[in-house]
Amino acid sequence: EVQLVESGGDLVQPGRSLRLSCGASGFTVDDYAMHWVRQAPGKGLEWVSGIGWNSGSIGYADSVKGRFTISRDNAKNSLYLQMNSLRPEDTALYFCAKDVGPDIVVVLGGTVFDQWGQGTLVTVSA
Amino acid sequence: DIQMTQSPSSLSASVGDRVTITCRASQTIDTYLNWYQQTPGLAPKLLIYAASSLQSGVPSSFSGSGSGTHFTLTISSLQPEDFATYYCQQSYSTPLTFGGGTKVEIK
Numbered sequence: 001e002v003q004l005v006e007s008g009g010d011l012v013q014p015g016r017s018l019r020l021s022c023g024a025s026g027f028t029v030d031d032y033a034m035h036w037v038r039q040a041p042g043k044g045l046e047w048v049s050g051i052g053w054n055s056g057s058i059g060y061a062d063s064v065k066g067r068f069t070i071s072r073d074n075a076k077n078s079l080y081l082q083m084n085s086l087r088p089e090d091t092a093l094y095f096c097a098k099d100v101g102p103d104i105v106v107v108l109g110g111t112v113f114d115q116w117g118q119g120t121l122v123t124v125s126a
Numbered sequence: 127d128i129q130m131t132q133s134p135s136s137l138s139a140s141v142g143d144r145v146t147i148t149c150r151a152s153q154t155i156d157t158y159l160n161w162y163q164q165t166p167g168l169a170p171k172l173l174i175y176a177a178s179s180l181q182s183g184v185p186s187s188f189s190g191s192g193s194g195t196h197f198t199l200t201i202s203s204l205q206p207e208d209f210a211t212y213y214c215q216q217s218y219s220t221p222l223t224f225g226g227g228t229k230v231e232i233k
Contacts (some may be wrong), residue, residue: 035222037170045162045170045213047222059220062127095169104220111217112160114181116169 002026002115004096009120016086020120022079022096027115033057033099034072034079035113038092038122048094049081050104050111057104064090086124093119128152128216132225138233145201147228149214154194158218161190161199164227165210173212174199204230 008020022034035050049060049070058070069082079096097113104111129152139145149159157177162170172181174190177197187202201208209232214225 044227045164045215045224047215047224050220050222059222061221100175107219108156108158109217109220110158110176111222112172112175113162113170113215114172114175116171118169 002098004098004115004117006094006096006117006120009094009122011123011125012086013126014087014124016124017082017084018086018122020081020083020094020122022117024077024079024096024098027098029072029077030054030074031102033102033104033111035097035099035111036070036079036081037095037097037113037116038090039095039119040089040092043092046092050099051079052103059104059106083122086122088124091122091124093121095119127221128155128219128223130214130216130223130225132212132214132228134228135226136229136231138231139204140233141204141206143204143233145204145208145230147199147212147214147230149192149197149199149225151195151197151216151218155216155218157193158216159190159192159197160215160217161188162213162215163208163210164213170213201230 036048096117098115100112159177161174164170
């Protein structure tokens with residue numbers, strides 16, 4: 001059974017940093033791209049970032065570019081999101097999601113999020 | 127960026143009703159369109175990928191159609207467990223974007 005378990009969410013002050021983790025099991029992590037998708041309280045879904053199977057392809061939403069860094073450690077079956085210079089508008093439930101393909105492709109990529117974790121809550125407030 | 131617009135934003139329906147949700151893209155995305163279902167407090171669940179392909183394990187009461195800029199998700203006979211929020215997502219280009227969601231409520 002595929003499982004994705006996020007951790008690291010917390011209450012932090014604006015301008016501070018936080019690192020999220022996602023542990024994966026039940027599938028060969030090396031074969032697939034992985035993503036972070038967030039959902040602000042009472043709002044819709046927003047793609048944050050994605051990373052290819054060998055970290056050779058990476059993409060970010062404009063809203064987090066230059067502040068967030070995605071990474072992965074296939075040996076540890078883990079995905080990470082380093083979040084710096086946090087803002088109140090980054091407050092959200094952060095989901096880890098598995099892709100059906102291996103890479104982040106800028107055009108005609110066909111990304112499909114076929115498995116999701118339950119999310120970890122990040123609250124940015126003074 | 128490709129903007130995805132869903133309509134309606136919410137609807138009320140009864141068990142057994144046929145429900146159709148529309149998703150429009152701001153530019154052509156061929157059939158690079160996926161649909162997800164989210165029940166309150168839970169993670170989203172993939173229903174339909176590539177506009178019309180049913181994800182394994184999803185009831186056949188769900189179907190998707192469309193190409194280019196206009197897409198639809200249809201539930202042929204609404205069941206109690208189908209009351210949820212539905213999102214479309216384009217996978218044509220990054221940044222990947224979602225529609226605003228359609229909340230299906232019990233009438």
